[in-house]
Amino acid sequence: xxxxxxxxxxxxxxxxxxxxxxxxxxxxxxxxxxxxxxxxxxxxxxxxxxxxxxxxxxxxxxxxxxxxxxxxxxxxxxxxxxxxxxxxxxxxxxxxxxxxxxxxxxxxxxxxxxxxxxxxxxxxxxxxxxxxxxxxxxxxxxxxxxxxxxxxxxxxxxxxxxxxxxxxxxxxxxxxxxxxxxxxxx
DNA sequence: TACGTGATTACC
DNA sequence: GTAATCACGTAA
Numbered sequence: 166x167x168x169x170x171x172x173x174x175x176x177x178x179x180x181x182x183x184x185x186x187x188x189x190x191x192x193x194x195x196x197x198x199x200x201x202x203x204x205x206x207x208x209x210x211x212x213x214x215x216x217x218x219x220x221x222x223x224x225x226x227x228x229x230x231x232x233x234x235x236x237x238x239x240x241x242x243x244x245x246x247x248x249x250x251x252x253x254x255x256x257x258x259x260x261x262x263x264x265x266x267x268x269x270x271x272x273x274x275x276x277x278x279x280x281x282x283x284x285x286x287x288x289x290x291x292x293x294x295x296x297x298x299x300x301x302x303x304x305x306x307x308x309x310x311x312x313x314x315x316x317x318x319x320x321x322x323x324x325x326x327x328x329x330x331x332x333x334x335x336x337x338x339x340x341x342x343x344x345x346x347x348x349x350x351x
Numbered sequence: 352t353a354c355g356t357g358a359t360t361a362c363c
Numbered sequence: 364g365t366a367a368t369c370a371c372g373t374a375a
Contacts, residue, residue, distance in 0.1 A: 204370070213370070219359065241356025243371050260370060290371045330370055350371095 166190075169308060169315040171232035174250045179257030180205045182250050184341045188320030191264060193296040194312045196272060198264030198286055201320075202342040202349045204328050206247070208256040212333040215258075225249075226256050229304065236293075236303040243290030244299050262289045262329075262340070265348040272297075288350040 169189065174182055183205035191198050206214040208226050215222035215237070225235060226249065235247040235258055247258035264286035266273055273285045273295040286292035293299070307313040322344040327335055329350070342349045 206370075215370085218368090221359075237370090238356090238358060240369060240371055241358070243356095245370060247370085258370090262370085288371070294372095328370070332369085 166316050166318065169232075169317060171230055171306075171308060174231035174248060175252065177250075178252040178254045179207050179250045179259065180339055182248070182252065183259045183339065184323055184325070186259060186261075186315070187323045187341050187343050188318040190267065190316040190318050191261065192312065192314050192316065193298065193307075196269030196296045197267045198292070198296075199267055199318060200261060200263075200315075201265050201346045202261075202263035202340070204260040204262055204341070205339040206258045206260065208258075210255075211257070211337070213328065213331040213335075213337075217333075225304075230306070232306060232308040234302045234305050234307045236298065236300060238300065239290065244293040244302075245289045246293050246298055246302070260289060261292060263287050263342070263349045264292050264295075265346065266295070269296075283347045287348050291350075 183203040186200050186203050189200050191200055208216040231251040233249040235249050239245050246261045250257050266282055266285050277285050277295050285295045320343045324344045325338045326340045328340045
């Protein structure tokens, strides 16, 4: 097990990063979770990516290094957490969609107001709430943080499927999750 | 199945 | 200025 660095998000494509992160650990200020679900968004050629319809997202990609957190408010309610990728085939984002809670579970329960472990981080908006992530994390190099980052890990079996909750580019099988894991979303 | 909620964008 | 859209979660 070793800490992931920006280099990881430069050596692999966005899709490869999304797949490879399944099984890795996500550390955030005392809380820890195993990544069990992700999605890839490509900055070029992917109509579902923010870069396709948001100037601010394009500016963000152009002005930040790989490994930077891209955090935004969705539906006016939910913060969603992404990692910026500058891969060999182009840039993009990996969206963290679900975690298997490993540490700081009491704190997650407080923030979520739920007591079942599989309901704490089983969705992109749920996991940010559980870990206390909000807009302050946007633009930060969290991989290098003292109490934030990612650590390599393995997954028994990774399944790919279509991305959830989007209206464009629904044909790309860029959602990845660990098979038969109760902590994946919906 | 319905809807809150607010940032961002396009277009007056 | 207005209106549409939106990588969701919850209650019902």
